[in-house]
Amino acid sequence: MRINGEYVIKGAREKVYELLQDPDFLTKAIPGVQRLERTGNDTYEVTMKASVGPISSTFTGTVQISEQRPPEFYRLTIQGHGAAGFVRGTGTVTLVEVPEGTKIVYEGETDVGGRIAQVGQRLIQSVARKMINDGLKVLEAVVSGQ
Amino acid sequence: MAEKLFGSAIRRREDPALITGRAKYTDDLKLPNMAYAAILRSPHAHARITRIDTSKAKALDGVVAVFTAEDVEQSGVPGQIPVGWLLPNMKMPPRSLLAKDRVRYVGEAVAVVVAEDRYTAHDALELIEVDYEPLPAVADPAKAAQEGAPLVHENEPDNIAFDWEIGDKEATDQAFAQAAHTVSLELVNNRLIPNAVEPRAALADYDPINGKLTLWMTTQNPHIHRLLMSLASLGLPEHKIRVIAPEVGGGFGSKIHHYPDEAIVSWCAIQLGRPVKWQATRSETYMTDAHGRDHVTHAELAVDENGKIIGLRVHTYANMGAYYSTFAPAVPTYLYGTLLSGQYEIPNIHCRVQGIFTHTTPVDAYRGAGRPEATFVVERLVDAMARKLGMDPAEFRRRNFIPPDKFPYDTPVALQYDSGNYEGALNKALEAAGYEQLRKEQEEARKQGRYIGIGLSSYIEACGIAPSAVVGALGAQAGLWESAIVRVHPTGKVTVYSGSSAHGQGHKTTFAQLVSDMLGVPYDDIEIIQGDTDEVQYGWGTYGSRSAAVGGSAIAVSAQKVIEKGRKIAAHLLEAAEDDVAFEAGKYYVKGAPDKSLTIQEVALQAYLAHNLPPGIEPALEAVSFYDPANFTFPFGTHIAVVEVDPDSGEVKLLRYVAVDDCGKVINPMIVEGQIHGGIAQGVGQALYEGAVYDENGNLVTGTLLDYAVPKARFLPSFELDRTVTPCPHNPLGVKGVGEAGTIAASAAVVNAVVDALAPFGVEHIDMPVTPEKVWRAIQGAGK
Numbered sequence: 001m002r003i004n005g006e007y008v009i010k011g012a013r014e015k016v017y018e019l020l021q022d023p024d025f026l027t028k029a030i031p032g033v034q035r036l037e038r039t040g041n042d043t044y045e046v047t048m049k050a051s052v053g054p055i056s057s058t059f060t061g062t063v064q065i066s067e068q069r070p071p072e073f074y075r076l077t078i079q080g081h082g083a084a085g086f087v088r089g090t091g092t093v094t095l096v097e098v099p100e101g102t103k104i105v106y107e108g109e110t111d112v113g114g115r116i117a118q119v120g121q122r123l124i125q126s127v128a129r130k131m132i133n134d135g136l137k138v139l140e141a142v143v144s145g146q
Numbered sequence: 147m148a149e150k151l152f153g154s155a156i157r158r159r160e161d162p163a164l165i166t167g168r169a170k171y172t173d174d175l176k177l178p179n180m181a182y183a184a185i186l187r188s189p190h191a192h193a194r195i196t197r198i199d200t201s202k203a204k205a206l207d208g209v210v211a212v213f214t215a216e217d218v219e220q221s222g223v224p225g226q227i228p229v230g231w232l233l234p235n236m237k238m239p240p241r242s243l244l245a246k247d248r249v250r251y252v253g254e255a256v257a258v259v260v261a262e263d264r265y266t267a268h269d270a271l272e273l274i275e276v277d278y279e280p281l282p283a284v285a286d287p288a289k290a291a292q293e294g295a296p297l298v299h300e301n302e303p304d305n306i307a308f309d310w311e312i313g314d315k316e317a318t319d320q321a322f323a324q325a326a327h328t329v330s331l332e333l334v335n336n337r338l339i340p341n342a343v344e345p346r347a348a349l350a351d352y353d354p355i356n357g358k359l360t361l362w363m364t365t366q367n368p369h370i371h372r373l374l375m376s377l378a379s380l381g382l383p384e385h386k387i388r389v390i391a392p393e394v395g396g397g398f399g400s401k402i403h404h405y406p407d408e409a410i411v412s413w414c415a416i417q418l419g420r421p422v423k424w425q426a427t428r429s430e431t432y433m434t435d436a437h438g439r440d441h442v443t444h445a446e447l448a449v450d451e452n453g454k455i456i457g458l459r460v461h462t463y464a465n466m467g468a469y470y471s472t473f474a475p476a477v478p479t480y481l482y483g484t485l486l487s488g489q490y491e492i493p494n495i496h497c498r499v500q501g502i503f504t505h506t507t508p509v510d511a512y513r514g515a516g517r518p519e520a521t522f523v524v525e526r527l528v529d530a531m532a533r534k535l536g537m538d539p540a541e542f543r544r545r546n547f548i549p550p551d552k553f554p555y556d557t558p559v560a561l562q563y564d565s566g567n568y569e570g571a572l573n574k575a576l577e578a579a580g581y582e583q584l585r586k587e588q589e590e591a592r593k594q595g596r597y598i599g600i601g602l603s604s605y606i607e608a609c610g611i612a613p614s615a616v617v618g619a620l621g622a623q624a625g626l627w628e629s630a631i632v633r634v635h636p637t638g639k640v641t642v643y644s645g646s647s648a649h650g651q652g653h654k655t656t657f658a659q660l661v662s663d664m665l666g667v668p669y670d671d672i673e674i675i676q677g678d679t680d681e682v683q684y685g686w687g688t689y690g691s692r693s694a695a696v697g698g699s700a701i702a703v704s705a706q707k708v709i710e711k712g713r714k715i716a717a718h719l720l721e722a723a724e725d726d727v728a729f730e731a732g733k734y735y736v737k738g739a740p741d742k743s744l745t746i747q748e749v750a751l752q753a754y755l756a757h758n759l760p761p762g763i764e765p766a767l768e769a770v771s772f773y774d775p776a777n778f779t780f781p782f783g784t785h786i787a788v789v790e791v792d793p794d795s796g797e798v799k800l801l802r803y804v805a806v807d808d809c810g811k812v813i814n815p816m817i818v819e820g821q822i823h824g825g826i827a828q829g830v831g832q833a834l835y836e837g838a839v840y841d842e843n844g845n846l847v848t849g850t851l852l853d854y855a856v857p858k859a860r861f862l863p864s865f866e867l868d869r870t871v872t873p874c875p876h877n878p879l880g881v882k883g884v885g886e887a888g889t890i891a892a893s894a895a896v897v898n899a900v901v902d903a904l905a906p907f908g909v910e911h912i913d914m915p916v917t918p919e920k921v922w923r924a925i926q927g928a929g930k
Contacts, residue, residue: 057272083272085189088280111843113252114189118429118849 003091003108003128007136010101011143017071017095019139029138031131034058042066046080052120052127057084071095076108085114101143104136151659151669155816158655160648169393172347172362177421180349181210183411184267185424186257186274187433188249191283191505191844192296195247195256195276203259203273208266211418212274214257215246218413225413227406228378229470230370232621233479236308236501239299241469243379243406243413249278250298250468251506252846253433255406260414260422283505283844287465288442290504298468298503307466307501308475312483312559318496321457325448329530334913335519337440337465337838338831339848340512341856342649344395345426346435348408350415359416360388363408365677366401366649367687370624371408372679374472379409380416391677394649398828399511400435401649402689403472407434432849437838438512440465441478441519447527453535455490455546460497460523468503471510473622475501480560480620481516481608487557488524489568489604489782490546495558505844511689513828514889521605525894529602529901530910538585539602539898540576544569547604561608563780564875567808571870572604575784575806578868584788591790592906598801599903601787603895609883610695612775626692627774629683630700632661632708634767636754638747640665640672642704645685646697647677651821651885653693656813657701660879664705665746666732683770691781691883694813699877700773706878707769712749715767718760719744719752779874779882783807785826785891787899793907796922798834798900802863805891808870810882818884819867825888826865831857832889833896837915855915904928 009016019025023044027036035047042065049058061080068074072095079088091108112124120127163169200212218225227241245254257274261267282296289295290305298305322328348363359382365371368389376384394401407424415422426434441462448457464478483497532542547568548555555563581600588598611617614625631643642661646653658672675681688697709729716734717724720742728737735743744752749767752758756765788802805822812818835855839848848854873880893914900916901909908928912920 081189081278086278113191113843113845115429115849117189117841117845117847118252118433121845121847121849121853 001110001112001125003110003125004106005129005132006103006105008098008100008103009136009140009143013095013097013102014071015143016102016104016139019142020093021065025142029135031134052116053123055084055116055119057082059087061087085112085116087112106132150663152663152813153815154659155814156655156659158652158817159658160652160654171344171393171395172349172364173423173425175349175362175392177349177351180421180423181260181262181418182264182267183414183422183424184259184264184271185255185407185410186259186271187430188245188252188254188256190249190278190280191252191285192281193249193278194281195245195249196279197277198257199275200257202275203270206266206270206273208262209270210260210262211414212257212259212270213414213417215242215244218243221413221417223381223413224378226378227404227409227469228374229475230472230623231476232623233308233310233475236475237299237302239302239469243410252844253430253507254468255410258410258414260418285504285506285840285844287440287463287502287504290502291463291500296505298505305503307470307503309498309500310479311496311498313496314494314558315496318457318459318494321494322446322448322459325456326451327531327534328446328448329527329534330444330446331526331530331911333443333445333523333526335439335441335443335522336832336836336914337509338438338512338836339432339838339854340398340400340435340438342396342398342400345428345431346401346405346407347425348411349421349423350412351421352415352419354419358386358388359412360390361408361412362390362392364394364401365389365391366394366397366647366689367685368647368677368679369645369685370687371404374404375409375412380412388680391647391649397649398513399438399515399689402687403436403510405434428851429849432854433507433846436471436474436508436510437467438509439519440509443523445523445527447531449531449535453537453542453545455492457494458486458492458527460486462497462499464499464501465506465509466501466503467506467508469508471508474508474510476622477511477516478519482520484559484561485517485520485606485608486524486559488521489548489566489606491548493558497559506840507846513825514886515690517607517886518829518890518893521603521890522894525603525605525898526911529898533905540572540581543572543602543604562777563606564777565872566780566782567870567872568604568782571782571806571808572784574868574870575786575804578806578866579786579788579802579804597791597793597903597906599789599791599899599901601789601895601897601899601902602784603891603898604784605782605887605891605894607691607781607883607887607890608778609691609781609886610775610779611690611692612696612778614774624686626686626696627772628696628700629685629770629772630697630704631683631768631770632701632704634708634746634750636751638667638671638745638750640667642672642674642701643682644674644676644697644701645682646688646693647685648688648693651688651693652814652817653697656694656817657698659813660698661701661705664702665708666730667746691885694879694881695779695874695877695883696773696775698813698879698881699775700771702878703771703773704769707771708767711763711769712746712753712767714760714763715753716744716749719758776876779810779877781807781809781882781884781887783887783891785895787895789896789899789903791900791903791921793925796918796920796925798916798918798921800830800834800861800863800896802866804866805888806868806870807884807887808872809884809887810874811871811880812869813881821884822867822888823865825886826892827857827862829889829892830862830896833893833914833916835861835915
């Protein structure tokens with residue numbers, strides 16, 4: 001499954017970049033995150049609850065950050081699993097300075113399996129998009145609030 | 147007995163319990179101290195299992211035990227799921243109850259939780275930690291057959307499970323070389339999910355004092371399950387296993403097979419010394435019930451200059467899934483290749499079938515089992531050829547039918563058809579449909595830009611598969627006879643024990659009808675017992691439309707034996723010679739002196755009292771028989787579908803459906819019609835709506851009833867049914883089978899109708915399910 005999109009935020013690119021790698025901020029911003037800890041320089045451990053259609057499940061997994069070029073680019077490699085299935089994938093985040101502030105361009109490719117794939121296949125993309133948008137709104141609020 | 151019950155559309159005695167909710171299915175049964183099992187299933191189509199940690203699940207309050215493959219292994223049981231049909235040179239990868247190092251399809255069982263209640267058992271599944279190392283997977287049989295495809299069984303050189311052929315290749319190639327015209331089609335026979343209304347379930351109760359397991363389960367064939375449980379899975383001696391089929395809510399083949407789950411539940415009950423129940427969820431049935439069909443086929447037909455068929459050539463990749471299900475190897479071979487002669491005289495046929503392992507749920511018999519696939523190939527080719535020759539499809543069929551005077555007819559693909567009158571059924575169907583008029587209407591409609599299509603399907607069915615020696619020679623690890631005991635009690639009431647095992651077919655009604663007529667005993671005085679290995683002598687069960695032809699014939703033979711024994715006793719009591727005693731309508735009487743008579747009830751009482759029996763006659767009045775038929779039975783018929791296609795949206799509307807079937811003599815017309823209705827609905831379902839879809843990674847993406855479209859009643863018109871009656875010449879009842887006929891005929895009839903509707907666009911084929919999108923694309927893509 002491919003997920004991509006872009007979003008423009010009124011705020012400095014450095015600030016956006018910093019927040020996007022701040023565990024405390026991410027815990028607040030991403031819906032359902034229960035725990036997000038930095039366990040290595042570029043590695044985070046995550047526990048989150050996610051609902052796709054009738055399926056609701058807790059996932060645990062890791063997020064690895066690589067190819068960092070602050071404040072404009074990084075790559076994410078995620079893998080997670082829970083009783084309802086698994087997710088694995090990679091994605092990139094590019095931050096571009098634009099007159100209105102910072103444009104966030106994200107692109108990703110994920111494999112989803114297990115019960116969420118069986119029952120929720122048709123819904124996964126819209127659920128993922130909604131989670132990203134909710135997170136971005138929080139990001140916008142935080143950035144513009146400062 | 148005034149009226150004959152044989153042939154009478156009496157209401158089913160099964161229904162009052164079913165429609166008032168009093169019927170007891172497996173999940174309705176409760177035993178003291180019963181625990182509940184839930185099974186952890188692989189979310190990966192292909193992965194190595196590197197670690198399983200059950201400690202958190204075990205620690206959950208209410209969990210009784212958690213077991214993995216290692217525990218099963220350590221218990222020392224055989225722990226295997228065997229295959230019941232062997233083909234020459236087939237690969238034989240092992241299959242165990244629980245996956246150990248590797249999983250090979252989404253849904254494969256990995257661990258089992260037993261808990262005090264069902265909710266806890268399911269909650270505990272979430273606490274089992276399994277580390278999987280995902281591996282590449284392949285779901286499509288044609289792709290899996292290619293070199294370099296990910297291997298399903300890593301110790302085998304490729305995914306080709308078997309490479310089977312039937313017919314004469316050289317002669318067929320020669321026929322094609324000499325043909326005046328040939329047509330060829332690439333056909334995908336879509337994968338289907340059975341969708342029995344009751345998901346599979348098992349309740350196992352082990353008595354450690356006498357070492358006996360009682361297993362209530364959703365089965366079409368309790369004795370086969372007992373045999374395989376004993377030999378391959380549990381290692382318990384056969385006489386220490388009792389398998390009972392309580393009410394079973396449909397099967398369509400899916401409850402023939404021996405799955406790991408029921409064996410796992412039984413093993414848990416033995417380990418724990420307490421009853422354990424498992425009820426599959428609907429999602430589990432989608433992942434684990436053996437799927438049906440899934441063929442990728444290249445097929446060709448050749449005719450001479452007179453439009454007579456001279457050759458048929460077929461190559462098929464048949465998806466087996468990740469492992470062989472119980473009778474899987476038979477379905478795309480002996481139940482498919484042997485049916486490719488259809489209703490036609492085809493002098494040369496060659497068929498090659500490669501069974502292919504893929505990272506998908508195992509595939510096995512599903513209503514029709516091989517025969518719908520064969521009918522689809524033959525009837526699509528026949529229509530394609532008729533179009534190529536510019537001939538009416540009915541006329542092309544007529545020209546090539548096996549004529550009635552050629553029976554018994556030996557096909558070039560091993561079967562001997564015993565009887566048939568194909569043109570008779572075709573003509574009746576054409577008449578019922580008003581074929582000539584329909585063609586005119588089609589013509590008129592086209593002028594108005596409306597696209598009506600008329601599709602024919604003249605099918606042959608081979609059911610009541612037999613005799614045992616022949617199917618044994620073809621690889622069956624089973625016999626295909628049936629047992630029956632007819633027991634007349636001292637009061638003249640009757641109990642019949644049949645090796646058939648109904649799961650919705652209405653045997654208790656139809657079997658009682660035929661016994662009532664034969665013995666002249668009131669219908670209500672007859673009880674039918676089936677589906678219990680401790681009560682029934684033996685039985686091979688209910689599938690392949692065999693219950694009336696084989697199970698019913700066994701009952702008829704036993705009833706006749708009872709009549710003959712009664713005659714000896716009656717003759718003795720009436721002081722007449724046995725030859726002078728006639729039996730009619732429940733009464734023995736001396737020929738020429740009808741008032742010198744005894745009822746069968748009076749004879750039964752005397753048989754039990756045994757105060758005055760003729761010399762050499764044992765007490766009691768009952769008989770057992772083991773009936774092994776001389777041949778299959780060969781039902782046939784012609785179905786006609788009329789559709790209208792909206793060229794803008796691609797939507798297909800089924801306007802009419804006419805079916806003329808010949809299933810021999812009919813015991814209960816209402817039940818026969820019910821079978822045809824259900825069969826057509828499933829065949830139309832395959833043609834227009836249903837399709838199990840796996841994504842590139844082997845995820846089943848049609849995993850619910852939301853994503854997998856089972857037809858609803860409102861999608862279907864009122865079916866127009868009629869019959870011809872060509873009795874089966876070799877069984878005592880003259881009956882054939884009808885459980886699968888509708889499914890076998892319908893998908894070809896509907897697709898032929900759609901392709902016919904789209905003829906003006908030059909569309910030559912559309913794969914099933916014929917969705918609006920596919921129709922629309924076909925219209926856009928075809929050179930108008």
